[in-house]
Amino acid sequence: MVDTGLRHGANGNRKPSATIYDIARELALSPSTVSRALNKPGRIAAKTEKRIRDTAAELGYRSNPMARALPTGRTRMLGLVVSDVTNPVFFRLVRGAEHACGELGYTLVFAESQESGEVEYGTLDRLLPAVDGVVLAAARLDDEQISQIAATKDVVLVNRRVGDLSAIVPDPNVGVTQAVDHLADLGHTSIAYLAGPATSWISRTRGELLLERAVARGMTFVEIGPNSPTRDGGEAALRRVRASGATAALTYNDLMAIGLLRACREAGVSVPGGLSVVGFDDIFGADLTTPTLTTVRSPLGLAGEAAVRDLVATLDGAQRDTSETLATELIVRESTGAPVS
Amino acid sequence: MVDTGLRHGANGNRKPSATIYDIARELALSPSTVSRALNKPGRIAAKTEKRIRDTAAELGYRSNPMARALPTGRTRMLGLVVSDVTNPVFFRLVRGAEHACGELGYTLVFAESQESGEVEYGTLDRLLPAVDGVVLAAARLDDEQISQIAATKDVVLVNRRVGDLSAIVPDPNVGVTQAVDHLADLGHTSIAYLAGPATSWISRTRGELLLERAVARGMTFVEIGPNSPTRDGGEAALRRVRASGATAALTYNDLMAIGLLRACREAGVSVPGGLSVVGFDDIFGADLTTPTLTTVRSPLGLAGEAAVRDLVATLDGAQRDTSETLATELIVRESTGAPVS
């Protein structure tokens, strides 16, 4: 590329940003000295370092991440893939991840899979070359696809386990146990679980745990599903809930619970008298419904932060810190009560 | 950097991904031929091109975005900065932007400013070198800071105007007019506007338009604020709304309206009898409250998409398409009605 004198690329007619060459020329130093001064503080004469930093600031120098990524092989970018941005579950997750990234000097690249494994895989294809690692939240991929990705880049899973890959999974135990105890104490003897998508690992996990606890408390348990993890999905499931004879329903997530609540109102089923409803996650809006929603809260914000920290630690060659223990907890609101027979 | 034989960087002991050199060697071609075959389809012998594509697929070749960014000066990444990820307003915005990015072959880099101009500025400092352009949504920066950023990279604003920078602003006119007419028709003669943060351009715009329409309909108008654009902000403002004597309140956004609704319930103010409430945006949850919320809907999903398309068009040197006309509309629900005196 013989210098044609014209600036190519998208930068229009803006002034090109300063490089370490500009700084070096200004100070009659070598570019490598400048690079060192900026990256390895202390490994250079204090005086020179200061001069370099000063003119760097003066010239408004910003290191070019792309240029740096080439020799180092690290982009200092992390990917975050969620299944559905418009699902409020992910708000705090995204914020937590973004926050941790900022603190650690990483940049967050974002994508959603729109609840489709295929889209997710294609998206990752685009994303992976640009990032050092990726956080997969509620991935709709099968285990093999995930392993395959993990063979390419570091991966941290949220709310899912695959092999021995890093995973941040708030322990559902506490919350589920509290929920079942809560219902049992209210006098329920038959409960239903509205499962989420068949591909959702966390949905299965919640279902199994629920079954276990229900049996332990001598309750009847039915699982209904799979369902779309949306308001519509919850709404559509009421018929089957009623048919099952259960007096309380737990849903895979709050969105479904909200839909179920709505269906109840339309069908004239009183909540909690006619049916108690328990959601999962405690999303934005769970306390806006009438009645307000009892739900098992997940600390997704912390999970997002933890996932990023874990990822960065791995990238830096640290040992995996397996001491992550995030717990869930039951938030009791108005949608649960004693069954009225 | 004499080849030391060891792989540096974060990629651990993974196999390094294939490059155009690998493909070239495999086929006894020159790397430039490979590059061309992959980027300028047609400008190469069809046969050779096919061979190249085949072995590229075979080797699992992915072009390295960083390496490409260097000579071209384009990263094919776009930045998106919002003031608050956990504010549901942005959900659809983010999705729209992400979707458009995917279609256009761009990658979305994400950041939030946490409602602070300072944080936002620092974040952008980190972000800008990595992207070709940036979408600023509800920026908490002052005009000068934004102009300064625009001098560095292409910028598209959402819900704000600064000079003649590209901006996607759903026309508030229709929605505001509908809202005021709706209230006037119901018999209201005195309305209050709960403003958002002082730094919010769109809050001022809404307030001014509201004032204009209210006067046109012969109504009394008071603006109360600035307020925090949150549920708490809305909740805290009820006292002043009552003191103003207004029979209807419009809030800067739905979050505040939801807070106001809650304050009403706690204070025993019936809605809409004692006070009619109108929000802005129609966020997730606006139809979950009791009563459900009347609100001026903004097509933020479309705005996000439009912003990205506009940005990419600009980057590609296209003329700015000023034909963007996204309209707002009033969604009438239960929180508005005739005043009961």
Next chain:
DNA sequence: TTGTATGCGTTATCAA
């Protein structure tokens, strides 16, 4: 139609 030679901005190795 294909190959050769450079250069993008940075880091890292080695020599001074």
Next chain:
DNA sequence: TTGATAACGCATACAA
């Protein structure tokens, strides 16, 4: 402590 230089992977002007 500093400088010269090669290399990262790719795209392009130019020559063949």
